[in-house]
Amino acid sequence: MTHSSTLTLPATISNLERFLELVSKCALTCGMDKKRVTEIEIATEEALVNIIQHAYRGEKGEIEVECDIKKDTLSIKIIDYGPPFNILTLQDPDVNATLEERKIGGLGVFFMKKLMDGVDYKREGNKNILILTAYKDRTTEFDS
Amino acid sequence: MDVTFKKENDIAIVYIKGRIDAISAPEFEKRIDGMISEGNSTFVLDLSELEYISSAGLRSILVLAKRLKSENGKIVFSGLKGPVAEVFKISGFYSIFNVFADEKEALKNM
Numbered sequence: 001m002t003h004s005s006t007l008t009l010p011a012t013i014s015n016l017e018r019f020l021e022l023v024s025k026c027a028l029t030c031g032m033d034k035k036r037v038t039e040i041e042i043a044t045e046e047a048l049v050n051i052i053q054h055a056y057r058g059e060k061g062e063i064e065v066e067c068d069i070k071k072d073t074l075s076i077k078i079i080d081y082g083p084p085f086n087i088l089t090l091q092d093p094d095v096n097a098t099l100e101e102r103k104i105g106g107l108g109v110f111f112m113k114k115l116m117d118g119v120d121y122k123r124e125g126n127k128n129i130l131i132l133t134a135y136k137d138r139t140t141e142f143d144s
Numbered sequence: 145m146d147v148t149f150k151k152e153n154d155i156a157i158v159y160i161k162g163r164i165d166a167i168s169a170p171e172f173e174k175r176i177d178g179m180i181s182e183g184n185s186t187f188v189l190d191l192s193e194l195e196y197i198s199s200a201g202l203r204s205i206l207v208l209a210k211r212l213k214s215e216n217g218k219i220v221f222s223g224l225k226g227p228v229a230e231v232f233k234i235s236g237f238y239s240i241f242n243v244f245a246d247e248k249e250a251l252k253n254m
Contacts, residue, residue, distance in 0.1 A: 013167060020165075038196055038227040045198045049166045095236030099213055104206050107199035107235055114234045 003029060003069040011052050011063045011080065019048055019065050023076055026067035030074045031136050039115045040074065040134050046108035047078045047087075047130050055082030055128065072136035080128050086121045087130070088113075147175050155254055156184040157247060161193040164201030173204035177211070185217035188250045192223025202235055209241070222250040 007022045009015040023044045027037040044065075051063055064079040092113075093106040112119050118133035145168040146161040156179055164172050176187070189205075191197075209219050220242040224232055232238055244250035 016165065016167060035226045035230070039230065042196065042198045042227065042231065045165055045200075049198075049200065093235075095234070096239065097236075099206075099209055099240045102206055102210075102240065104210075105199075105203055107202055111199050111231065111234065115230070 004066065006064065006066040008062055008064040011056055011061045013049070013052055015063075016045065016048055016052070019063070020044060022065060023067060026069060026076075027074055027134070030069045030072070030134075032074070032134070036134065036136075036138070040076070040132070043112045043115045043119075043132055043134075044076055044078070046111050047132065050087060050108060051078070051080045051082070051128075055080045055085065057082075074134045074136075076132040076134075078130045078132070081126050082128060084123045085128060086123075088119060088121050145172060147172065149179065151184075152251070155186045155188060155251065157188045157190060157251075159190045159193065163196035164194065164204070165196060165198050166200040169198075169200035169204045172201065173207060176204075176208050180208070180211060180215070180217065185212065185215060186254065187212070187217070187219040188222055188247060188254070189219065190222045190247050190250075191228055192225065192246065194224075194228050195226070197228050197231055199231075202231065202237070205237075218254075220244065220250050220254070222247045 005022060005026060007019060009018060020041050024037050024041050027040045048063060061081055066077040068075045087109050090109050092110050116132045117135045117138055120131045122129050145164055148159045150157050212219050222244045223246050224243060
């Protein structure tokens with residue numbers, strides 16, 4: 001089974017839901033269970049919010065989200081046209097720090113890495129392309 | 145997101161339903177922050193009907209917990225399941241917060 005859908009919208013927080021609806025529909029089509037669908041939505045939200053808040057530095061811009069389903073694998077391609085920026089170079093937060101030491105923020109990119117089976121970045125022409133990959137049959141410790 | 149609240153023996157029990165995402169997180173933070181300003185200092189956040197939380201929501205929880213800590217208050221959590229439990233685990237929140245199976249268990253340990 002191969003299936004692909006694309007949505008391009010202005011990079012604003014009000015469009016977050018429409019992007020997440022597309023991603024959750026694709027994850028369901030791929031046969032993911034409810035928990036996995038939510039995890040994929042969370043990872044996608046983190047990528048989108050990062051673009052909305054930082055990529056265009058207050059200027060208007062667009063985000064393109066493309067979902068590709070191939071057999072048991074969902075790939076979510078998230079494209080922006082901001083300056084080159086590989087978010088995967090950001091340092092992971094210290095999740096062992098005490099409450100007093102914990103820094104506010106920095107969890108978003110970490111969530112993407114932990115919740116997805118793969119996160120890849122490439123720069124192509126004027127595009128930042130982030131690819132989130134999720135396999136249908138991944139199991140996590142907290143399955144319920 | 146839907147926030148409801150009751151008070152039992154000076155403990156504020158707050159039920160969060162639905163989704164805390166980048167859009168609703170500021171509202172969530174404002175609601176609890178308001179309760180702290182009104183004099184509540186001990187909180188049980190029941191998340192048994194919370195279906196979704198992203199880093200924006202965890203960020204709000206950290207801000208609130210830091211405020212409570214500095215004012216000698218306390219916040220614990222109950223009823224986490226599915227993806228909400230998963231992101232708490234990933235973020236190391238189980239080591240900085242007390243998390244209980246349900247509201248009853250949380251109240252017993254306050």
